Amino acid sequence: MSFSQKILLWYASNKRDLPWRNTRDPYKIWLSEIMLQQTRVAQGMPYYYAFVKRFPTVEDLAKASEETVLKLWQGLGYYSRARNLHATAKTISLEQNGQFPSTYKELIKLKGVGDYTSSAIASFCFDEPEPVLDGNVFRVLSRYYGISIPINSPKGGKYFKELATEIMNVENIRDYNQGIMEFGSLQCAPKKPNCVHCPLNDGCIALKEGKVGQLPVKLKKTKITKRYFNYLVPIVIGNDGQSTTQLKQRVGKGIWQNLYEFPLVETKNEINLEEIKTKMTNVIGVNDTSDVYLYNDKPIVHKLSHQHLHTKFWIVATEERDKYKIKFSELGKYPVPVLIADFIKAFKI
Secondary structure, eight states, X not given: OOHHHHHHHHHHHHOOOOGGGGOOOHHHHHHHHHHTTXXXXXXXXXXXXXXXXXOSSHHHHHHSOHHHHHHHHTTSOOTHHHHHHHHHHHHHHHHSTTOOOOSHHHHTXXXXXXXXXXXXXXXXXHOOOOOOOOHHHHHHHHHHTTOOSOTTSHXXXXXXXXXXXXXXXXXXXXXXXXXXXXXXXXXXXSSSOOOTTOTTTTTOHHHHTTOGGGOSOOOOOOOOEEEEEEEEEEEEEOTTSOEEEOOEEOOSSSTTTTOEESOEEEESSOOOHHHHHHHHHHHHOOOOOSSXXXXXXXXXXXXOSSEEEEEEEEEEEOOOGGGOOEEGGGGGGSOOOHHHHHHHHHOOO
């Protein structure tokens, strides 16, 4: 029995019942694949259901505002995925009459759609014989064939693509591609793979050579950068008892583009109360710095892929009502990073 036949046989008995596996609708497949990039299935599932309910078709997604899309995406991270998703929905809706391309070569031209996603949509929806290469597939192939070429190197990308093409099951590419990904997720897992009961263990080179824990090989990650964020949270308590504050939308190409946050002072190092007082006037225009206090005694370290944000929230009580008009009770309407959302949820006036 060949490698691909063993994968298909295993998949028939072990596949999970996931909603995007019960459809050939390219919109739903595309949506799930974008969401599951760098996201676990358990985490992505509620978002998938929420998006399909709110935007049943690609045209519905295209008509939504970016702010609405970002709000629904909140908490899923890597927000460029959401912005690209929205942009591509507009392209398909307005320029292609709501019809997804049916070939790998055309799919890969879409914004935010790379080699893996193009292959997935082409094979899952249109049975085009294109191999998929995600983290799970890289792991299965590198272990089974004993390949030590770094999977995130140009040489590795080319080598694994050629290998995956050579061994794929052309006759049943839809199930084979989903099967090898599922196999890597459940059977040939990153940690504690079930090698004893693995249907591929008789031919697995990594198992024979004791290298299962060493494969796949990846080049070293980019150095982690430390950043120091100081959020100023102005609070105005109105005559009606309603508290108001201020949010600003992030612009530029950095992290959290177009999301909202409290006024920010970014510094090179951690700073104290006296230092924040000297900076806050220029940021939020409050001249009275007497009623300022630190919300969290220790910085909250929010970890992104290549950055660690050491964050402090400074509460600024003020009576300058004209400047701060967003009600605390309405903060939930705005798309914000998880770091801000957690603060809003926990903070009590």
